Amino acid sequence: MNDMKSLAQRVKELEDQLVVCIRCGTCQSVCPLFEQTHREADVARGKLALLDGLGKNMFDNPNGVEERLNRCLLCGSCAANCPSGVNVVEIFIKARAILAEYKGLSPAKQVIFKKLLSDPKTFDFFTELAGKFQGVFTKKDKNPQATSCARVISPLLDNRHFPSMAEKSFHRLTPRLNTPVGKSGIKVALFTGCIIDKVFPRIANDVIEVFKHHGIGLYIPDGQGCCGIPALASGDRKSFTKLVAHHIGLFEREKFDYLVTACATCTSTIKKLWPSIYEGKESGTRAKIGKLSEKTLDINQFLVNSVSLDPRDEIHGTKGGPVTYHDPCHLKKSLGVAREPRQLIKASGHELVEMEGADKCCGMGGSFNLYHYGISSRIGTLKQQSISDTHCDTVATGCPACMIQISDMLAKSGAQVKVKHPLELYADFLRNR
């Protein structure tokens, strides 16, 4: 291991971003983790102070800071409410990278990110293998969330109830697509995203259907992979950079007006992190990333703002039953998108019933759920209670990662509530009209 001084030097690169924190403590009021633990090291102010300390060479080794830095959902609730405008998530991601580069990735993470995730083909191969075998280790729950759970006690699965891997991932069903522009006059490229591809292909299928209905040309290139956030969250900037470059190449091949995703996390990563964290040197690619991220849109936002949805709900009345909506952090807090998914739900003929704290984090936080399942579940249980309190039989949310967490929580509580993407509701509406 290098000496701590050189690490301090590297952390000092963040100084200009770190000094923006005025230690006002406002972030305590919105941090879902702090609400559970009441520990200062769990909230943004504490973590920023720790990074400041690391930059001032206050610690003998980086492990304690690293451990605390990783206890974070990267939900951005703090940043969205910070009076001083501290770019918390970007700072944390850069700091994780600095620490990982200093210490080296753990061997397991090296295999996952460097070998698996950063190469879409290998990743697909392994997840498909896992999909084929999942029935051996897990059994299907009989619930509206259509989850599965472990057959035998397993340390990896814990008592999770997770939506099953699809029998056939989306890219197997539709390896590539390039449809011409129709009556809308708009051409869109779709970034599928891992979770939709492997767990919820039904959402991507609905995208195809809805776009066809509205005469939107759709481009889905072959060979898509992960947006890179799991690698980044573990500090692996190299794999992330490789993935970004890979996708820039893919989407370069066709002209389109918007890059759309149905995954809040992918959208937020492409718009916020691709431009700020990509570390490739070529200025050409940088400019391309800037352009692509600028025309990237969340699917709800795209449909509501760029396509004229007829006010059909008014003609047909609300007949779809009441639906409640959960704001994914990566949509509302990161991108400020909150109105559009609600409009899409209403346009699908549903009454929208607001839950208490619709924009409170569901506790997923990507790998946070993996390493801190206990706290993640406690946060998720609060969400489940707010959902159940609305007495709706469907909860919609614009992020497949939130869908996984919410399904788990609802399944555990035995609630008879379906979990859907707003786009699915809209597609259902078009089909059943």
Next chain:
Amino acid sequence: MKKKTIIDELKKIVGAENVLADNEDMVTYSYDAAVLDAVIPIAAVMPENSGELGKIVKLCSEYCLPMTVRGAGTNLSGGTIPHNSGVVILTGKLNAILEINEADMYAVVQPGVVTATLAAAVEKKGLFYPPDPGSQAVSTIGGNVAENAGGLRGLKYGVTKDYVMGVSFYDAHGEHVRSGSRTVKCATGYNLAGLMVGSEGTLGVMDEIVLKLIPLPKARKSMVAVYKTIEQASKTVAAIIADRIVPATLELLDNFTIRAVESYSKAGLPLDAGALLLIEVDGHPGQVEEDGLRVEELCREFGADSVKVATDENERDRIWAARRSALSALAKLKPTLVLEDATVPRSKIPAMVKSLQEISQKYDISIGTFGHAGDGNLHPTILTDKRNKEEWLRVEQAIEEIFDRALELGGTLSGEHGTGLAKAPFLEREVGRSSILFSRRLRKALDPNNILNPGKVTGAL
């Protein structure tokens, strides 16, 4: 005393999961919202009930360990910066609202209850807990009482001290002391509850607080008036009061702040305005109507270029959004923000504002001023970068001069942020030598080993 023994003893009281002692965690309890140097404590402990809290205080007393209670750590005077051989007591898990009594209109709470949480719970029952510090979404009732926190509604509804009916606390020896009652009137014994207000953890550690509640006003009306000069705005403030109208809030933004807010939130504020007054009257619908019209009239009479009255809740929210974003807007201009709260008699606001402008020029630093014009509590907000040593020196000199000017005008060093470490060295200028000595003797008598938040308020004993 060995650190390890102390930690083991603390763990026996609250369980290992509620004791923190790693160097990293200690760094996170070394600061608060004041711009002061950090101090690293030896341990932090999180009691889950009053009994555990009492045992912790007793332990500290036996081992002569300095202790600093920490609520949300949002105070602006260094009140929660610990002693380097001391323990930090965290009230995060003492956060139960024990009772809201609608018939007798009071609430009993543990000190870690968040101000806004209490306000919302009380409002659900049609009652009102008015003190609303800008930090209410995070600040705790314990911190509010210990700092005598104010807020936007101070003019009409008073500050935290006006709502404290009773307090129970552990003294420096770990004895449980009760004072005040659940009755509106109480004339037994010393007013120890009153003594705890503004005590900043130097006289005892509170475990329960009884707060007065009042009926929720039925109606309210907000307006914003735009002025060319700050003098016109101040004269309006005086005129409103002279007319025997007491608005719930009467807030002022100076030109520097207006420009900062506008560039931050594009709310359409007039960039050339010398000052804005934001006013809200509340109470019975009939009276609100009447007062509202009269205030509007007075604003115009005293030179407002325009007065806009909110016609619905949305418009009201928009008016107050400008005030709420004042601090954010200023904070974004420079890395370091020093939020002062020198307060002068209402009539001296023009003089104080003028002084602030002179000071800002003299020391060549940026100061944005906004605040509670109705009660003379201004927030001169200095924007700087602490890393710039030369400028920081000028900032320190400017702060001292702000203090002096406020005192010359018959005011106080702090309207609501407390003394803490930041203002302790200056307190004598305001209250005189004998008051400091009295306070020190009082402390010494109650806390002979000087373990309750040493260094705060009265300086070193």
